[in-house]
Amino acid sequence: MSDTILPPTITPAGTQASFIKESPDSLKGFVQRDTQSPESIPLTVSNDELPPFVYFGTIHDPRLQIIHGIPVDIRREGDTYIASWEEAEEFGYGTDRFAALDDFSRTITQLFVTLDREEDTLGPGLVETLTLLRQYLQFRE
């Protein structure tokens, strides 16, 4: 299996590219030019080459929007990937970094909605958490 980076010229008019995730660390790419048969291109995703830190800005819930990118660390512990936000003491996890980030996104979304809805019943620690979340997230008007 070889490491391959697709150059931008790979998708001229009439060319289609598609990808299949075979495992957490590998993708299989297919390129089809015009009416020719699809050509398989093996790809390797090296998590070592991906950044261990990102400013996270993707929330799936249409009710919410991110005001500032959330600082998220991503690391691997055994077979588990963990995406964490230290200041909020919150994390997501999964079998690869994308699953961990997706879990993180859903976790943060639900936490924000729940704490906002139940603000009157929160102890001081969770009030602080809600205050922090409001610096990064808000409800769309």
Next chain:
Amino acid sequence: MKSREFQVLINKLQLEIRDTGDRHAFFVHEGRKVIKTKISHGHCELPDYWYRKQLLVNERQLAGLIGCTLSRSDYVEILKTKGRI
């Protein structure tokens, strides 16, 4: 931490979970939510460090909560010393 160990924590600490789709369980004391912790979704080993951080316990205390040496009232005392209650 294994999923079944997390289930022990839910039961012992009487963590509040409203819906099956919830991603958080809350420790409620005298009507106030004072601690949140993420619910296991079961297909990965749970990261101990983050559960200790969320529950405000050290390694020994977490082991005590999962085992038999610490009770819910002991946990309340831990949270009092941390200023969360």
